[in-house]
Amino acid sequence: MSSIDLRGIFPPITTPFIDGKVAYDKLAFNIEKWSKTGLRGFVVLGSNGEYVYLSPAEKRKTVETVAQNTPDGMVVIAGTGCESTDETIALTNDCASLGAHAALVITPHYYGGEMSETTLINHFTVVADNSAIPILLYSVPKFTHITVAAKVVAELSQHPNIIGIKESSGNVNLLGQYLNNMSDDFNVMIGTAGVLFGGLSIGCAGGVLALANLAPQKCVQIFDYVKQGRFDEAKTLQLKMIPVNNAVTATYGVPGLKAAMDMRGYFGGEPRLPLLPASDQIKSEIKAILQQAELLKEDANIINKEPINVRP
Amino acid sequence: MSSIDLRGIFPPITTPFIDGKVAYDKLAFNIEKWSKTGLRGFVVLGSNGEYVYLSPAEKRKTVETVAQNTPDGMVVIAGTGCESTDETIALTNDCASLGAHAALVITPHYYGGEMSETTLINHFTVVADNSAIPILLYSVPKFTHITVAAKVVAELSQHPNIIGIKESSGNVNLLGQYLNNMSDDFNVMIGTAGVLFGGLSIGCAGGVLALANLAPQKCVQIFDYVKQGRFDEAKTLQLKMIPVNNAVTATYGVPGLKAAMDMRGYFGGEPRLPLLPASDQIKSEIKAILQQAELLKEDANIINKEPINVRP
Amino acid sequence: MSSIDLRGIFPPITTPFIDGKVAYDKLAFNIEKWSKTGLRGFVVLGSNGEYVYLSPAEKRKTVETVAQNTPDGMVVIAGTGCESTDETIALTNDCASLGAHAALVITPHYYGGEMSETTLINHFTVVADNSAIPILLYSVPKFTHITVAAKVVAELSQHPNIIGIKESSGNVNLLGQYLNNMSDDFNVMIGTAGVLFGGLSIGCAGGVLALANLAPQKCVQIFDYVKQGRFDEAKTLQLKMIPVNNAVTATYGVPGLKAAMDMRGYFGGEPRLPLLPASDQIKSEIKAILQQAELLKEDANIINKEPINVRP
């Protein structure tokens, strides 16, 4: 294991907007709430954080806000990957100085045809060589259309400043290949709650899960069940969470995730344009899915206690 | 559970050829050998059986040979899916009279753009309505480029003559969706050994695994470990089998699978044209992978005892 | 140019069914009607002929019917490609003896990952070596998910018994690569009417066009315009045909094509299961598209003169 203990659950947190501007106070509100749920830490500026819609200045202030509001002992991982190698390094080191403990670096992907194994290995190596904090690789084929081959992960896992990978396709066979070929102190992080149990059972260190934005305790509970060998309970809870996870990822995307957070007492709010907010129809579908999974009833008092955010 | 108990491991058996003709005696030889390994039964005429290269007459005789050589208590499932609905029904009923207990029916796929949910549901319903034996759906997107949606499986699982699905993409999240929405007596069968543990742990009934052609005991062992709650041992063996499974499926295909079978004392032999046999280079790569997984050493006496098949 | 002159337009003819059986008389009816429209010949058992739904015996009788009803001077090309190399050869030679002048051989595709350049070149070479009639390669990525690289075509074009390729993706750049690298007597046939003018203008020999099933004169007219250097007229007619072509191919598939043929006085009829016939809604959309392209008005007398086929 690396010096940073990644065993546990991280939400790739959403970025709250009010009137199109980052609502840093709402971000702090969410962080405080999430901090009481057993999460291992936070991933800020991930895909669910709409990082592609933030300006360089907003990125930095967002990371700073998260770092300042995160309790000691929890880990802050900043998504710092840019298309350009140099821009990635600069952002990573800025985030380091703002309080991030590690950086999540996405595969560059615009020129997909050029992203050979050699090019990817070179990019991540140069970034890791020049970064003040440890690096996690970030593979998310749904958005990048690039899958990171096991041999690339095997080679990069040898780098002392590369401590893990977040793999978001949910391909458990590929997770197994990573686990088979990595260095001992490397961490394979499951990137989708749909295969959390499946991934943990074969040795993944933890999960970076969109679902943990709205149901952190459930994700932590699956993690704990597996650690305790309570597999039947893990299985039952895993199956129960699958429809919720699909709703807030593949089916309804970030707008749906934010709508579900609102229903669960967090500040979700609207996405930035060009993303359109979830329609009333979609919201009622999400509500039904949450109720079916007993995610609206159990926390109902929380919803009542917190003032619902109002937008014009 | 359906009247046919599918809990366990099935190899989708290869079809042996000598000089381009089906070698029914070698098929019988393999069946006898596999029958002593704890397998639940056989899938004949699956993708690894090169069913697309067999004439209608060869298909029937192959199923008959398997049925006649399979010990009582083991289950014979015949791959009977054709592009045409009527041809599928005819082949299914012929295989039923030749001794098959159930039929595996692939999604029609040539006109992929036309295979809407309505069309698929109609096809499988008409086939099941008219089949003398129970039907399993067969989804293998790698070859068909068609993924069967959870709602299609949910609806078809209600049909009294449709008892399960073999899902070969290895998408554990999708397996979970199937499990969440199916009727009680429906069976979700894992279609690739790379996620055997992951699939079983969330409730799949068993596996139809190319790997079981050459390493049946290992697959059965993972199944038994999970049943017994010995998850650490399941995990270790699962990870050990992943490279072997990848070699005989994604990497080297049916020619590689057959070469690996030869190394393991089964009759593998050459595929039919247009498939080309594994080159010497590929064979030596496969050999190294088998040795790394301790699959050549442990059964070495078996290899020595059986006469190695000789081809001109 | 090869001994068979392929310069001109061929419809990949549909196979008529009545009550699920091949209606050979309706086939003969269509052939006679098409024969008066300036077409160069016919492609029978292509994708629009639902060849994957025909039994071996039906395939042979269908080819025989076409050959017997085709006037002298027109060319009959039979789709004889099967997944198996040997089965392809057998069907090709049977079709040759039944009167086909050439064979259209699709890329094998079930085991897509195995269809390397070497495998494809070997398959087509073995087929061509053993065929009594000349071979055309058939590349249709929409259905096969396989694209034939220019270097494969370049090499195969050297074979004395391979006289051309039908390329159905409509990728004009790829057509250009084929034209740049082929032997002198090789024919590049455009496989979709949407790029007929574009393909002819850079040197393709002709077209095998679904649209020619229902609008043969229009396709022939575009061909003639280009030959005569009347590019403005070619352009105008090409643009007018694009919506019709899209309707009877990508949008509504074979069921839509057959419905459009019925509207135009040919026998279209219903497809075979699992394909479902065009709904009334789709038929009225197709009708509107035909009217917009002036394809219902101009031939109205033809529709009135021919008795409309009646199905229960």
Added chain:
Amino acid sequence: MSSIDLRGIFPPITTPFIDGKVAYDKLAFNIEKWSKTGLRGFVVLGSNGEYVYLSPAEKRKTVETVAQNTPDGMVVIAGTGCESTDETIALTNDCASLGAHAALVITPHYYGGEMSETTLINHFTVVADNSAIPILLYSVPKFTHITVAAKVVAELSQHPNIIGIKESSGNVNLLGQYLNNMSDDFNVMIGTAGVLFGGLSIGCAGGVLALANLAPQKCVQIFDYVKQGRFDEAKTLQLKMIPVNNAVTATYGVPGLKAAMDMRGYFGGEPRLPLLPASDQIKSEIKAILQQAELLKEDANIINKEPINVRP
């Protein structure tokens, strides 16, 4: 036609780097050289301009440099598309004030699953409503994995501030659909030289062609031949340019394009990381392709006259 006349050829110009910094003097050098070749204007900050690797400040200075060095009468189009709608508007208006005549706005694409027709129409409408200069849509599925449907283009073509689309897939059938459904003053620009003749012959206004970076006269010549009705000469030159175009786009990407520019007397130089420069092996392959197309011999004096750029 819109107020800006787009009929002609535009290179999507590369961005020169020396020691990783934008070499604005080399950019000016290229612009001056290109300006004498009959080009209609320039597209700056397109995909071949590595716009994803430029900082906001570099983008602005690059556009300014191009605008200042472009002769009167030529058109400067700036690539201003960002993932965020608001950022796109801000960059567009800054580029307008720096001298750009129009803006090329790429489809947002990171959240591909969310880019519905509604979302795309809304994005482009908001951008066009708020832009000081006219907008061209930019569709490049190779990089974005998003294809813009004909009905989206039809609707957006009605917007008074949206004057065209650059379509880079080379799908001539799709170009035809755009042409069939657009408003009268809308311009369909061909985005790849491989189908320049095919696209122009059905009515496209012009081309934005990577090939025009290194062979502007050839591209202009094809345009002129078509305008003059000299189709045989257009065809011959089109076929001759296809291998060159494939080399500097699909096969070798931006690094190959820059290497080819160096060989042709322009300043190409190296790409930015993570892109790796073309290897010596690739350079010699490109050289052979240029010689085969007579692109090295014909302009040899130009190469000799201009001092070759030297890099350490």
